[in-house]
Amino acid sequence: MSVPAVRRGRPGYDQRQILEIAVQVFIEHGYDATSVSSLAERLGLSKSALYHHYASKERLLELALDEAMGSLEAVLHEPGATVGPAGDRLEHVLRGAVRVLVDKLAFVTLLLRVRGNSDVERAALERRRAFDDQVTVLVRAAQAEGSVRADIGASVATRLLFGMVNSIVEWYRPTGPEGAAELADDVLAVALDGLRTH
Amino acid sequence: MSVPAVRRGRPGYDQRQILEIAVQVFIEHGYDATSVSSLAERLGLSKSALYHHYASKERLLELALDEAMGSLEAVLHEPGATVGPAGDRLEHVLRGAVRVLVDKLAFVTLLLRVRGNSDVERAALERRRAFDDQVTVLVRAAQAEGSVRADIGASVATRLLFGMVNSIVEWYRPTGPEGAAELADDVLAVALDGLRTH
CATH class of the missing domain: 1.10.10.60 (Homeodomain-like)
Incomplete structure (x- = not known):
């Protein structure tokens, strides 16, 4: 042989x-x-x-978008996102979203560029909307418990938060695990406490 | 006749x-x-x-990008951006940028989609970089005077701020002048004071 x-x-x-x-x-x-x-x-x-x-170019797109969305959705099901005060859960979700963006930078970049030109793209946009809705519910719960300011609409607050988080794909380039954790700290710091000194 | x-x-x-x-x-x-x-x-x-x-399709692109960038650059030359404490000037620039985004929504949307595929696009990207650099200098000055927290790098802070501001083009739809002013208030509130109640 x-x-x-x-x-x-x-x-x-x-x-x-x-x-x-x-x-x-x-x-x-x-x-x-x-x-x-x-x-x-x-x-x-x-x-x-x-x-x-x-099987097709579209199948590649579908798998990529599914991996990006699946990773973001998984954050919403982690214990840190489902148990405890809403303010802490929101913080967990933001930190988790930054982690996913850094870990799956290219996949999420592709997801964020999708404009809905096909069924596969429209399905991904639909999942993004459902994700945003769940985060909005969380922001509203945090407002109700008093940990997040209530003078900004929950929907606008969610969009501004994810505007900041999603912008990471435009400029972040991986430099090591510390980079990612520090980035999450910076996002949380700006999102929750703002840039102004108190 | x-x-x-x-x-x-x-x-x-x-x-x-x-x-x-x-x-x-x-x-x-x-x-x-x-x-x-x-x-x-x-x-x-x-x-x-x-x-x-x-004269060409590219000339239309050039004029559109020039109008968007010119409007943003003009904010940096307004008295509110050039006179007074750096923290106040930064606030003025953020409010002005939101105003430009809302006033020139389509033009800025186009600007933010530019990827550098031609000389016209590369020139616009270069102007965006110069704009970001000037804002970063302002953030650094605000940190030096103690009005902005110094535990976040000025460059990352600028990118997160404009990530939030620029995301407006993805979801904002004009509904009237109050809409724009309120939006600027919300952006300033999140950027400067954060979402957390204190």
Whole structure:
């Protein structure tokens, strides 16, 4: 029985790496402007080899958006987001959202650029709206318990908070785990206590 | 001498309206994906009539980005941004930026979507960077005078502030002048004093 030959040279990309590179290409050139041919070329694969891994370009988008949204939604189900005073739960959700953005920077960047041009995109926008609604309910509960100021509407407050959080994808570049934790501290500090000295 | 006939029916668009509609089309379909033909069609003009008003699609983009950036830069030169304690000047700049975003919602939306795919886009990004740098200098001055907390880097603080401010283009829809002033109050409240009750 012969020993299988060791594969030499550049190894092929696995399923996961193909998804990650596709997400990168979608971000650089725009999803609509990216053809399967150009994607295959970037991966050094034939189109049929690419189709062997993923049924379509849209399937890659769907998986990427699902991973980004799924990670954000998971934060809402963590004990820190479901047990305790609403103010503490809100803080947990904000910190968790920053963590997801840093961990899944490219996937969330893609999610935030989605404009609703297809069923897959509209489904992702719908999940984003449902996520925002759940955070708004949390802000309202924190206002009712007195831990969050009630002179700003819960819906506007949620949008401003996530405006700040989501902007991270525009400028944050990973530099190490400390970077991410410090970033979350900074976001929490501005969001909860503001920039002004007291 | 005959009296000129009164023009009946739908009047043609003037120079300004063409620019505004073009900006709207760029936002809806993406600048790169918008052809001069589709733009002319949307305006109910022939391509040559459109070229009579503007030399190119890029010229429309350039004017739109210049108007958005020019309005933001003008805020930095207002007396409220140049005279007095740095903390007050920062507050003036944030309020002014919200005002510009609301007044020029479409133009600023386009500016914030620019990714640097041409010289015109790169020039706009360069002006945005210079604007951010000037705000960062202001934040640093406010930290030095003790009116803004110094435990957050001036650069990160500026980015979080403008993340919040810029997010307005994603969800704000004009409902009247009170809307804009209240929105500025809410942004200032969150940015300077935070959401937490004290």
